[in-house]
Amino acid sequence: MRYQLIGLNHKSAPLEVRERLAIPESRLPDTCRGLTAYPGIEEGMVISTCNRVEIVTHTVNGHADLRGFLHDHFHLDASAVDAHLYEFREKDAVRHIFRVASSLDSMVVGEAQILGQVKEAYATARAVGAVRGQLDQLFSRAFAVAKRVRSETAVGTSSVSIASVAVELAKKIFGSLQGKKVFIVGAGKMSELAARHLLAHGCASIFVANRTYDRAIGLAQKFDGQAIKFEDLYTTCDRADIVITSTGAPHAIFRREHGEQFLARRKNRPMFFIDIAVPRDVSPEMGKLDGIFAYDIDDLQQAVSSHVADRRKEAERAEAIIAGEVEKFEARISTLDVVPTIVSLQDHLETIRQAEIDRVRGRMGQLTPEQEMAVEALTRGIINKVMHTPITTLKTAAKESEATTVVDVVRRLFNLQVKGKEAQLEQASKKDEPTKKAEVGTRQ
Amino acid sequence: MSLLWLRFALGCYFVGLVYAFVALTRTSDLFSRIALHAATIGMVFHFVSLAELFLSGQIVWASVHNSESLLAFLSMSFFLVIYAIYKTTSPGVVVFPVVFFLTFVAALDEQPVLLTQFVSHKGWLIAHIMLIFTGYAALLVSFGASLLYLLQERRLKAKKSTSLIAFLPALEVIDQIGYRSLLLGFPFMTLGLITGSVVAITAPSIGRVDFLDPKILLSVLMWAVYMVMVFTRWNSGWRGRRAAFLATFAFVAALAAWAANYFSAMHRFGTS
Numbered sequence: 014m015r016y017q018l019i020g021l022n023h024k025s026a027p028l029e030v031r032e033r034l035a036i037p038e039s040r041l042p043d044t045c046r047g048l049t050a051y052p053g054i055e056e057g058m059v060i061s062t063c064n065r066v067e068i069v070t071h072t073v074n075g076h077a078d079l080r081g082f083l084h085d086h087f088h089l090d091a092s093a094v095d096a097h098l099y100e101f102r103e104k105d106a107v108r109h110i111f112r113v114a115s116s117l118d119s120m121v122v123g124e125a126q127i128l129g130q131v132k133e134a135y136a137t138a139r140a141v142g143a144v145r146g147q148l149d150q151l152f153s154r155a156f157a158v159a160k161r162v163r164s165e166t167a168v169g170t171s172s173v174s175i176a177s178v179a180v181e182l183a184k185k186i187f188g189s190l191q192g193k194k195v196f197i198v199g200a201g202k203m204s205e206l207a208a209r210h211l212l213a214h215g216c217a218s219i220f221v222a223n224r225t226y227d228r229a230i231g232l233a234q235k236f237d238g239q240a241i242k243f244e245d246l247y248t249t250c251d252r253a254d255i256v257i258t259s260t261g262a263p264h265a266i267f268r269r270e271h272g273e274q275f276l277a278r279r280k281n282r283p284m285f286f287i288d289i290a291v292p293r294d295v296s297p298e299m300g301k302l303d304g305i306f307a308y309d310i311d312d313l314q315q316a317v318s319s320h321v322a323d324r325r326k327e328a329e330r331a332e333a334i335i336a337g338e339v340e341k342f343e344a345r346i347s348t349l350d351v352v353p354t355i356v357s358l359q360d361h362l363e364t365i366r367q368a369e370i371d372r373v374r375g376r377m378g379q380l381t382p383e384q385e386m387a388v389e390a391l392t393r394g395i396i397n398k399v400m401h402t403p404i405t406t407l408k409t410a411a412k413e414s415e416a417t418t419v420v421d422v423v424r425r426l427f428n429l430q431v432k433g434k435e436a437q438l439e440q441a442s443k444k445d446e447p448t449k450k451a452e453v454g455t456r457q
Numbered sequence: 458m459s460l461l462w463l464r465f466a467l468g469c470y471f472v473g474l475v476y477a478f479v480a481l482t483r484t485s486d487l488f489s490r491i492a493l494h495a496a497t498i499g500m501v502f503h504f505v506s507l508a509e510l511f512l513s514g515q516i517v518w519a520s521v522h523n524s525e526s527l528l529a530f531l532s533m534s535f536f537l538v539i540y541a542i543y544k545t546t547s548p549g550v551v552v553f554p555v556v557f558f559l560t561f562v563a564a565l566d567e568q569p570v571l572l573t574q575f576v577s578h579k580g581w582l583i584a585h586i587m588l589i590f591t592g593y594a595a596l597l598v599s600f601g602a603s604l605l606y607l608l609q610e611r612r613l614k615a616k617k618s619t620s621l622i623a624f625l626p627a628l629e630v631i632d633q634i635g636y637r638s639l640l641l642g643f644p645f646m647t648l649g650l651i652t653g654s655v656v657a658i659t660a661p662s663i664g665r666v667d668f669l670d671p672k673i674l675l676s677v678l679m680w681a682v683y684m685v686m687v688f689t690r691w692n693s694g695w696r697g698r699r700a701a702f703l704a705t706f707a708f709v710a711a712l713a714a715w716a717a718n719y720f721s722a723m724h725r726f727g728t729s
Binding site for chain 1: 613627696
């Protein structure tokens with residue numbers, strides 16, 4: 014578990030600083046390669062989104078100079094960014110990655126985009142060979158944790174933007190939005206966005222009315238809708254089920270009497286007014302009519318913030334899931350950590366045994382097959398008996414925090430060569446297999 | 458034996474009753490599933506109970522308690538049909554308490570079957586009872602839906618997304634449930650009243666038909682309100698407050714017509 018992470022996010026750094034560190038997608042592979050070439054770093058990967066830049070590594074000794082890498086790579090002045098950087102190691106790094114992937118560290122907690130971004134970053138780093146065994150383990154687990162958080166908590170279920178709150182409200186009124194008609198009064202960015210959301214959820218057609226008729230036509234064309242002359246607003250408006258209004262009119266353009274007309278013509282089928290104009294386009298009196306549901310910008314904002322509060326509650330549950338997962342991950346990784354040592358210890362003793370047998374064979378003269386077997390059994394038996402305790406100790410230590418110390422001691426006592434990175438990784442990725450082999454070895 | 462099964466059913470419906478109260482304060486998927494299963498199991502017991510009554514060979518449902526049991530069963534069937542179509546258990550908030558109450562009364566004791574004098578009109582009588590009860594059950598569901606519509610409307614107008622009564626389906630879905638039950642129930646109710654009149658007029662044993670009998674008056678009143686409801690809805694799409702007002706009125710009239718069994722001369726259960 015020699016994970017090390019450095020980074021900054023929307024909480025720790027202002028936009029100007031994040032901008033300076035942001036890495037364009039095209040340069041990500043190079044950065045990953047540069048990372049793995051940096052002293053002390055075995056594997057590395059970079060997550061760069063508009064809200065965060067994170068450098069995740071697996072290091073040789075757990076003390077790589079990641080700050081140094083950042084300074085070098087971005088040619089940064091230390092004083093400019095250092096105050097905004099956070100660093101995590103081992104367990105804390107694992108927890109951080111789990112939280113990021115599960116969207117608990119996001120600006121909008123629960124938004125789904127981040128998981129996709131992390132997955133992309135992972136794929137990029139993997140493609141250039143910067144992610145291998147250790148980070149592979151970490152991230153495949155992180156993706157599983159994110160999935161678990163998503164399915165077991167309601168983080169991410171409630172929508173947050175005003176447009177999606179509008180869609181949600183419309184669904185509370187109409188059930189399915191299939192075939193519902195939308196009327197945009199006053200072409201604007203926000204109403205366009207809301208309309209786009211509604212269309213994406215099944216709304217059928219769009220009418221657009223604007224003081225400047227040309228703009229109405231322009232917007233209507235965008236949505237394949239129908240432009241309506243502003244004078245005809247009151248006579249056509251009741252054809253729509255959902256009205257998004259955002260005119261710059263100084264007073265309400267929809268008043269109670271209009272509402273009554275609409276309802277009469279619609280046989281009282283409900284209408285939903287999304288009023289994002291300030292000052293309001295829909296008079297409060299009209300909103301009181303049975304069958305008229307009018308939400309102004311404040312109402313929508315309030316709905317948004319109540320969702321945020323709901324999410325916070327769910328986020329707490331998600332944190333609990335992550336805490337459990339971090340423990341599990343740590344336990345698994347450390348078991349894997351001792352496996353190479355056990356294997357090389359066995360190899361080491363086996364080599365000694367073979368050498369000793371070869372050395373005395375000449376003095377023993379010709380042996381019968383039975384005698385040959387007896388010598389084998391005897392020597393193996395001694396080695397296994399001697400090895401039994403150290404191996405058990407290693408395995409127990411793996412589950413506790415002292416694993417690294419014990420591994421170090423054993424390696425030094427027996428003068429075991431540290432195997433090449435590649436071989437270790439290979440073994441680690443085989444997971445349980447080496448353990449089994451080790452057990453068979455001791456039993457023989 | 459029939460009573461024993463009915464009491465089993467009552468036990469199951471009790472779960473539904475608890476659900477009805479809990480659902481008003483919080484949303485729980487698990488609990489609504491439990492309530493749904495309990496209701497289904499309850500209906501199986503209930504069906505056995507009714508089937509046993511039927512197989513006993515007498516003119517069944519001719520005692521107040523037996524008919525209450527039948528009405529409860531039909532209401533539950535309605536609830537399940539709605540669940541099958543709309544995947545919502547929310548009408549249970551209204552249906553479960555009523556069903557529980559009906560079943561509870563019906564399960565109190567066994568009443569002697571007294572309407573033996575109608576043997577000559579057995580078919581008409583059964584048709585009358587089945588039709589009118591289906592109408593009642595539909596009316597109950599429609600009434601429940603109009604109350605839920607009001608609740609949901611209030612909630613949307615209040616503009617605060619409280620978790621209270623968050624279980625409610627979309628406004629238009631509730632509206633559809635209510636309107637469809639209303640449309641479905643109306644012909645049943647009408648035919649039920651017609652068959653009832655036929656029995657009343659032609660059965661020799663019943664004597665002179667008194668059209669000022671409270672049972673008849675209330676039934677006609679209920680039918681009239683029912684018709685007004687269907688008409689205003691069809692003609693001008695009345696819903697929400699006004700529809701709920703009418704539905705409440707029709708429901709109260711139906712309850713009164715029902716209660717009239719205890720004092721009317723028409724359905725002389727238990728008195729002759």
